[in-house]
Amino acid sequence: MDQQLQVFVTVVEKKNFSHAAEELHMTQPAVSQYVKLFEQRYGVKLLERSNKFVRLNKAGEIVYHHAKEILALYSKMKYLVDDLISNADGTLKIGASYTYGEYELPPIIGKMHELYPLIKPNIFIGNTTEVVELVKSHQLDVGLVEGEVIDSSLQIEPIAEDRMCIVMPKDHHLIQGRKELAFSELANETWIVRERGSGTRKVADKLFDSFEYKPDKILEFGSIQLIKSAVESGLGISVLSESAIKKELSVGSLGSIYLKDFIIKRNFSIVLNSPFQTKALEVFLSLLR
Known part of the structure; x- marks a missing residue:
């Protein structure tokens, strides 16, 4: 060096x-x-x-x-080079966007630790844009992101589909006894969204564009947990991954509803920046897949 x-x-x-x-x-x-x-x-x-x-x-x-x-x-x-003559061990630098990192990644890390205790995961959680940039600059071994990533210099592999839903306070009048609603019924709501660069924000913007809608009232927060707390407090509604609200739905602290004739979904994807993989990375990717 x-x-x-x-x-x-x-x-x-x-x-x-x-x-x-x-x-x-x-x-x-x-x-x-x-x-x-x-x-x-x-x-x-x-x-x-x-x-x-x-x-x-x-x-x-x-x-x-x-x-x-x-x-x-x-x-x-x-x-x-060292890895060629060793077992699956050492530090593995993993980057993940907020939804995947906070709600999907922990059980995978737990399984890897159980099977390969010598692998030491070093995890960075950020928005999709931040994770992709760190993979591009070789500061992360692998990125796990949500939404569409277009970059010919990277290897991008979708690994799962993520369905989204409209999230509201549990006692919101629009979800009483209903499973679906028309998007037009949400026209006067305050929307709580993630910051630009976030995969979840891209989904929200795409949703608004699909209905040629521009929210009059919008709040921008930098974390999913903060958004969930704000929705629970009655500050507005949001569009979030089903995986991010499982716990809240199970205890009844939040409500969710789907749109009529419109499915909100995106992919979770692996992002890599090298054809060469350490044994630790190979193990991790096999668990993901």
Whole structure:
């Protein structure tokens, strides 16, 4: 691994030469020398320095962005080579969008731990866009996302279909004794949706577009749990995955209903960025499938 690259990234992330030296088990002058040589190598200053801080300039931002990807590739390359002569073990970096990560992934991780206790899952939960970007930059071994992903540089494999429903307070007048309703009956409701970049938000936007509808009242929240709490409190209605509301439906804290002649669904998909797979990743993918 390029030592100058590693030292530079550590200084940036620790925002301090002394803290970086402690992390790297080096002396502070040695760290400073590495960074100086690294800047000379590219013929440009990469860091703004003062007694209180170290921060990136514009050139430094470019180098740091690519340095992270290069170091991730170094680690992946070494791990793949080591893996050829080892069993299914080591760290597996998994990214998952909120719905899949919070409601579908835990039992799979539990099964993997039971069968392959030497595999150490490192899990990142974010929205679909965040997970895809981290897979693209090789900072995650695999992504599990909801909704449509179009990127020719990635391997995308649908693994399950996810049905969605309209979620309301349990005592909402529109669901009393009913299983279906027309979308027009929802015209005056306040809609609670996820942030842009979320797979769940894309479903909501697609639903609105299908009926040429633009909500007059809309609230945007960054987590499914917060949306469920807001709906339960009577702030509005939402469109969520069936898997995300199983518990609430079983205890009766939320109500759900479907649309007449309109099925809201999407896929859960695996996202990969390499034809090479460690034994740990192969095991995990086999459990998913």
